[in-house]
Amino acid sequence: MTTKMAINAKELFRNQHRLIRFIEQSIRMCSNQTLKQQQQQKTQLEADFQITKSITSQLSTAVPEPIVHDEDVGQQFAASALSVRLATPQQLQPKPDNAEELGFGKLFTDHMLKIYWHKSLGGWQKPQITPLENLVMHPAAKVLHYAVELFEGMKAYRGVDDKIRIFRPNMNMHRMNLAAQRSGLPTFEGEEFIKCLSRLLTIDSEWVPHTEAASLYIRPTLIGIDPTLGVASSDSALLYAILSPVGSYFKSDETGAVSLLADPSYTRAWPGGAGNRKMGSNYAPTINVQKEASRKGLQQVLWLYGDDHQLTEVGTMNIFMLFINEQGEKELRTPPLNGLILPGITRDSILALTRQWGKFKVSEETFTMHNIVDLLNKGRLLELFGTGTACVVSPVNRISYLGKDLYIPTMEQEKPLHETIRETLMDIQYGKVQHPWSVVIE
């Protein structure tokens, strides 16, 4: 089938999504030739950073423990009970032409996954895939008043073999359940959710961008919808997932690096709070601070904690520093999971990978703005970067701190570590190397 024929057919059957998918796949078969060539051109990863297929659990810093459900959660849902109501041809949205220019989370796919939980009905109800549609809720719903809400961020990647993969989904499910426990919301079987989600991804698979510059962002969300104003556990909840084709998350400068506002008068998280859980309540108080950073021409907020101005997170990312330590060794350091830090899956993966490489010291230890200034003065700070699902790795080249600009030489390294990390992770995510972290959606 030629491309021209395919385009004509596409015109004809624009609203027939099964046919469209068939045709688009045919087009893809042609363009895959090019992708394969690109793949062949790509040199093998340097031997130094060779990925092995087995990641020993010892190396992973956060092996999920099974979630123990509270008795009052009641029955669990099963993916085998999933019902599907497909969008009508009229409801289907045109897919974007330039996935690279999508921005973040502005456009959504044709379908969504919904699973209700009602205490009065014995627990979790049957999962359902429906066309993407508005939610209807009582104006007293707890989510609208007391932030009874939590979410996850995942991505589906279209591999060089045209297969669709998700990355360590069990980690997201574990974190989501921990957040549910912290919010008085019902816990659920992560594996069953992933099965339902996989079905959703299959249905909307043509929305997974056909480029490495983009991916399909997955937003699982759990909200309390009980329409009562007491500050208490919600007796009804909705677990849902929506999908959004996304380009890159941040506006960075032409070098690809971001600048940060580090203002010790704002705190993101504190001991005894919920800063280590992906709950909506951690985000609202950051928006105004982010606005202030923007007003000052800076791209992200560097969140400090304590009188010694410890670095905790950057924007919505974990933070890593590469430096030469007192012993003259290269060391990669990130703050420990002390309750103030979101246990990032990218963070965990970077720790596991770099420890496996064994080429430099890797540590989880607190570091402060004093350390940053001192290392800069001594010329021993090499790289500073944020990490997260949305951005993978986001290098930092400047921090505005107490009225001074600190220039970080992240982009001036000859063979920067953050680039090697990004490439390694993307090679796993886009299926260029086979790896147990990457789960193929069948």
Added chain:
Amino acid sequence: MTTKMAINAKELFRNQHRLIRFIEQSIRMCSNQTLKQQQQQKTQLEADFQITKSITSQLSTAVPEPIVHDEDVGQQFAASALSVRLATPQQLQPKPDNAEELGFGKLFTDHMLKIYWHKSLGGWQKPQITPLENLVMHPAAKVLHYAVELFEGMKAYRGVDDKIRIFRPNMNMHRMNLAAQRSGLPTFEGEEFIKCLSRLLTIDSEWVPHTEAASLYIRPTLIGIDPTLGVASSDSALLYAILSPVGSYFKSDETGAVSLLADPSYTRAWPGGAGNRKMGSNYAPTINVQKEASRKGLQQVLWLYGDDHQLTEVGTMNIFMLFINEQGEKELRTPPLNGLILPGITRDSILALTRQWGKFKVSEETFTMHNIVDLLNKGRLLELFGTGTACVVSPVNRISYLGKDLYIPTMEQEKPLHETIRETLMDIQYGKVQHPWSVVIE
């Protein structure tokens, strides 16, 4: 008109809300005779605590400053543009018989107030009163993911003169606007909102309970509804108000007092956070801690802060302590507005009243669990109580702290201050005394 006639008429015209109101008002005219007798029987407030009509602004600890709107908020809304769509007779809900047994925020009135803000349409849109109805929103709405939401708690009281009053509404509007600024949500003209709200209260006036054991709780709410997943200011928002007839907020024991869990491993607010703003994000992380208190047979959480275990708030209330100080004086103390404390309107009113009384020392100073234990040991702790719109005053008789039970003699005082305060505030709120804080809805 006799009561029997009225009941028959009520049966006949159940769904005709104008007629019902007329009839119910007639019934009230009869029962007002009883109320007036009760009022006459009630002895005048003790001279010691005589209320004067003028509260000098000097005595008020938090005089609201005018809100300065950001340029990008755009046009403001005006109450003069308010549109009203009344519920159909079929939509009207029966009013509860026993207002005292309502619980808190489970039942709602027939109408609601809605005002949309759309950046793309130039700012605030026309206010509208509609039947109480579900909200319809995109599953990516920011309020569902990043807790872009804030609220207020107010009450409408039916006075002994059958007039409906609200209490210091300008304070709520000021606090709500401060929360909007902190959340990257649009600010608005509080006075215009109160005018719209007054109209809503007039329409649903028969929902204001005819007893001092209940009132009509008002829940103004502001949410960000922009359907995009970036953690950023919302380009669309909805300001709305719903009304709920409420009885008492807390389950207390037979004495009317509550017991508290004081666990220093949980923290409600932190310097540099948003604990001093009535944002949804302050509440979600408290739900699980409240559940833990319940599991231990305790009614509320006493929120501590810092290594010295400072008392900050109790449940969703401010906290006050009456004690004999080092100088042998009686002193009423509450923590200062240091950023960790919600600036309660009941708190502010109690400070202003008791300072005006001039009968004991009144201070805004930090106090710790060590102070509590020490004062208890020395027999100098007299009363401990929470204060807030929902409960007015809630006496505390026990604190579970580090595995020990501390018994507080709040209920054992001969002429307890918290009762005098409650009566004074309720006399103002229910119109038994005329006072500038109480605003009659015309």
